[in-house]
Amino acid sequence: MFLLDPALWSGKAGIGGWTAPTGGTAPVVEPATGEVLEVIGVATAEDVSAAAERAARAQLAWARTPYTERAAVLRCAGDLFTLHAEEIQRWLVREAGSIPGKAAFETSIAAQECYEAAALVSRPLGEVLPSGEPRLSLARRVPAGVVGVIAPFNVPLVLGIRSVAPALALGNAVLLKPDLRTAVSGGVAISRVFEEAGLPEDVLQLLPGGADTGSALVTAPQVRVISFTGSTAAGRKVGAAAAEHLKRAHLELGGNxxxxxxxxxxxxxxxxxxxxxxxxxxxxxxxxxxxxxxxxxxxxxxxxxxxxxxxxxxxxxxxxxxxxxxxxxxxxxxxxxxxxxxxxxxxxxxxxxxxxxxxxxxxxxxxxxxxxxxxxxxxxxxxxxxxxxxxxxxxxxxxxxxxxxxxxxxxxxxxxxxxxxxxxxxxxxxxxxxNDQTVNDEAVAPFGGTAASGTGARFGGTANIEAFTETRWITARSAQPQYPF
The missing domain is CATH 3.40.309.10 (Aldehyde Dehydrogenase; Chain A, domain 2)
Incomplete structure (x- = not known):
């Protein structure tokens, strides 16, 4: 069976498995010809709410999974992107209008993002801190919880996987909302790879949709971190909504x-x-x-x-x-x-x-x-x-x-x-x-812009740890102290 066999996902979204969402369907159109290649399910705010609840429950068990097992899933995902590269590239060519070289670049980077994410899980979790008290004092990195990823149409596979892979590796659950125009190469492909790689059910859920779907994702109470790639105008709205709900928003926006x-x-x-x-x-x-x-x-x-x-x-x-x-x-x-x-x-x-x-x-x-x-x-x-x-x-x-x-x-x-x-x-x-032009990207390099281009470097290498974890202060004493109360 092909990785992207439409019999699995046609007219569906990835909410608790491949199911029909409440928003009906949207056509998957080939821009070069106008031909309708398939149909994809459209998620609504109701679907986002249900997916967020499922993800929050699944995340707790996934975070407790031994790091070696999480790393193995990510490495397997990288291998699957390589194994099914030609099939995914065909969708990138037809759905996103990519030339074959650009499509090959995307599948190569997708594999590398998974391998680099697998290496994150064995990094030190924190550090021992000095303390003025007779106690052990630690700063420890812990998963943020549920991460919302909103990815655009232009480089759909790379701009989705570069957040999905490290967020998963670090113990988070992910809700992925690809652009409806590239929901197969930027959404279904990622979901199917992780499904085949052995990721537990509900840890990654796919929510194709438009602006309303994205808004619901940003405001869902279970979602603690938003990773958004898109226009500066849309990014300002995402950032404002995230701030209102006291969430971190990593914004990779436009450029000139x-x-x-x-x-x-x-x-x-x-x-x-x-x-x-x-x-x-x-x-x-x-x-x-x-x-x-x-x-x-x-x-x-x-x-x-x-x-x-x-x-x-x-x-x-x-x-x-x-x-x-x-x-x-x-x-x-x-x-x-x-x-x-x-x-x-x-x-x-x-x-x-x-x-x-x-x-x-x-x-x-x-x-x-x-x-x-x-x-x-x-x-x-x-x-x-x-x-x-x-x-x-x-x-x-x-x-x-x-x-x-x-x-x-x-x-x-x-x-x-x-x-x-x-x-x-x-x-x-x-x-x-x-001595090079402006379009460059590598999985190991910190990526991000300043001013109207976004909120700074947050993808690649150790920047991913900053992006998708929280810092917890932990102390431990050998015995309870005596207080003057």
Missing amino acids: SALIVLPDADLERAASTAAWGSFFHQGQVCMSTGRHLVHASIADEYVERLAEKAEHLPVGNPAKEEVALGPVIDAGQRDKIHGLVGASIDAGARLVAGGTYEDLFYRPTVLTAVTDASPAYTEEVFGPVAPVRAFSDLDEAVALATASPYGLSLGILTSDVMRGLDLAERIPTGLVHI
Whole structure:
């Protein structure tokens, strides 16, 4: 039987097993063709409440499970992502519009996230503290309880598993709400892998749904930690609701990341690097290069080389053709992209390449002569658009790079690495890549942005321990003390 056999999950959600939720069903649509691939169950607030109660009960036993057994489940899950990689990748290509290389990247990272999470469980649980009293004093890490994970459509498998895997490994139960547009590759795949890996029933539950489902997840009293990845606008609402209910919210939000190209950069490689940063997965990545800041002495040649790359990149159905870009996720996203490009041209920007589309296939686009009045430069486009702006010296480059409200990723291209590192020190961002573009991710690396890009590094390595556990102070005396009462 296939891992993702629709006979198991079609029209269902993962609440106490594969059951029909109360919200009916939603179509699983292939953006490249408009074909309905399957249907998925839609969870309501009522379903979230029932799932949260089940998860809270299951979490207590899961937290008491020996760490060796929890680690074994996570390692098995990693093996299963590798074993069923081709099947999962087919769904990522058809459901999310991923090119095969991007789909392979997702399954590889998913496996690695599970292996890294398995290693978390054998880390020291805390530390012995000094005390002014005759007692043993400890700080111990304990599971947070039930963790709510809300993941987006763009990189659905990675952006779900990077929270699900460490949260489970550390003894929590998880309620996972994937985006309805990618509920199979970002939800069913994860649930089925852990089901086959031997995770006890109810420890992980799948709740596909929209904003109402997410709101119910945030406010459910059993949920103690929220891990949200999505837009800054939605993240503000999640953060506010979590704060009202006195919950921790880890928010990985939008970006408008800058790539700074210094005059000593290798322009041939820079054009390739920059094209990947802006056009990878149709620009639908929070780390996408949204602003190309290029020294004035090389700006014209840079634009020419980047536009040539854009003109020659094939765009089409990644399930049928060998292409560099697939479709954007839906018509609403396409129209937003095109609106920002059009408004920028109206404001004085010059279109050098692209700016056109057919159905959901948007051509990679290069804009120059952009200013602060160009929406495609100042806003997060979330599409394959590369706005290029020239600067005259490093002070101006710093001023332009820091003018954005976002602070996610930064790339600097230069032959002088130390100069690049020094420049990076002047620009606050969560991630910095010298001689690389802005889209990078590894399971072992702390990931997160600042300011409008989120609440700081919280995924990867030891950051996961901070994210998904609580610190408990414990003392023990050999005998009860005598108090003056």
